[in-house]
Amino acid sequence: MPTTDPRPDAPFYVVLNAGSGHAETELRCSTIRDVLREAGRRCELEVVHDAAQLGDVARRTAARAAADGAILVAAGGDGTLNSVAHEAVRQGCVFGVLPQGTFNYFGRTHGIPEDLGEAVRALVRGRVRPVQIGMVNERIFLVNASVGLYPRLLEEREHDKRQYGRSRVVAILSALKTALGRHRNLRIALELDGRVRHLRTPTLFVGNNRLQMEQVGMGPLEEALDGGRLAAIAPKPVGKLRMLGLLLRGALGRLGEADDVVAFAFKTMTVRAPLLSRRRKMKVATDGEVDKLAMPLRFQVIEDRLALLVPNAATDAVSDGAPPGGQSAAPARGSAASPA
Numbered sequence: 001m002p003t004t005d006p007r008p009d010a011p012f013y014v015v016l017n018a019g020s021g022h023a024e025t026e027l028r029c030s031t032i033r034d035v036l037r038e039a040g041r042r043c044e045l046e047v048v049h050d051a052a053q054l055g056d057v058a059r060r061t062a063a064r065a066a067a068d069g070a071i072l073v074a075a076g077g078d079g080t081l082n083s084v085a086h087e088a089v090r091q092g093c094v095f096g097v098l099p100q101g102t103f104n105y106f107g108r109t110h111g112i113p114e115d116l117g118e119a120v121r122a123l124v125r126g127r128v129r130p131v132q133i134g135m136v137n138e139r140i141f142l143v144n145a146s147v148g149l150y151p152r153l154l155e156e157r158e159h160d161k162r163q164y165g166r167s168r169v170v171a172i173l174s175a176l177k178t179a180l181g182r183h184r185n186l187r188i189a190l191e192l193d194g195r196v197r198h199l200r201t202p203t204l205f206v207g208n209n210r211l212q213m214e215q216v217g218m219g220p221l222e223e224a225l226d227g228g229r230l231a232a233i234a235p236k237p238v239g240k241l242r243m244l245g246l247l248l249r250g251a252l253g254r255l256g257e258a259d260d261v262v263a264f265a266f267k268t269m270t271v272r273a274p275l276l277s278r279r280r281k282m283k284v285a286t287d288g289e290v291d292k293l294a295m296p297l298r299f300q301v302i303e304d305r306l307a308l309l310v311p312n313a314a315t316d317a318v319s320d321g322a323p324p325g326g327q328s329a330a331p332a333r334g335s336a337a338s339p340a
Helices: 022-038 051-068 078-091 105-109 116-124 149-164 168-179 210-216 219-226 240-251 312-319
Strands: 012-017 043-048 071-076 095-099 127-136 139-141 144-148 186-192 195-201 203-207 230-235 261-266 268-272 281-286 289-294 297-310
Touching (some): 012 022, 012 078, 012 095, 022 043, 051 071, 051 078, 071 078, 071 116, 078 289, 078 297, 095 116, 105 210, 127 144, 139 144, 139 281, 144 149, 149 168, 149 203, 149 281, 149 289, 195 203, 210 219, 219 261, 230 297
Parallel strands (some): 071 095, 095 297
Antiparallel strands (some): 127 139, 127 297, 144 203, 144 281, 186 195, 186 268, 268 297, 281 289
16 A cells, blocks of 8 residues: 655546536536646546446556556545545555545545535645555445445435435435335344354444544444444334434434444454354445345454545644544443444
8 A cells, every 4th residue: 555645746547437417427527637737737537427337447447547656536426436445455556536426424534625626626735644444345345334224225215316316305315214114124143352142133334434423423433433443333123213213313413322222343243144044145235335245244444554645634634633534442322332
């Protein structure tokens, strides 16, 4: 992983997920090119119109960036950032982001502007900061990973966004509809700290983002992320009324006060199906992208593995003692230190 800032004339190789209309995509491309041209920096822009091609385009672009000493940049939502970051880690590239998604947790956590022009200017003036990533099996995640109800919620949300448009309001209403509908509870066995514990929950959520933990009110788990751990949240099986109560607490930033939530921090955790289960694979969501991964699932934290280009001000804040915003831990109120 690069530990020093890129050379002043390093080119930018940008992978942009179109994701929207032709006119908006063209505007984004011209904004990126114009700002970099004004800064005297070379730019190669790869536009992905088919999401199924994103991984291949990211792989090819990362290999070229590594060979040319270029900065590999992802422009899109957290799922796009995840795919390109995966290749940046594999190839040892400096990684930059241009957040263009709905919530943009990763970019906001690291002080990267949501305005596209400002984000490109921040890249030009940026400095390298090593940040931690999470892994589940061979998949990385920058923000979160989950099994159970949450992957289903994401699939339903994408369907509703295609039908009603991409906005935070649509995302929130879609989540309410899915969470309050019918669903099965997971029965899983966790290997954690040398012990095996059994857990029954509608969803197991693993976070790697301080801002997201802060917004739902899981204060002690924010500290865990700063201490080089991942944060796990698992609601207990409850009825619709109490589930609605949990959702409202999360929206108000008070989820840590709930008695119906198990929360804990860890460095490594293995998730297995219970004995006699025929489950060989499980749906796993990583930064909003859902796929089936082979059981068992092994979650782990990888510290300082991603060389992220951040705005100078964000780097200065860290050096002055402010938290790095993404990564010891005490159990959250209303939870157990381990999912017993």
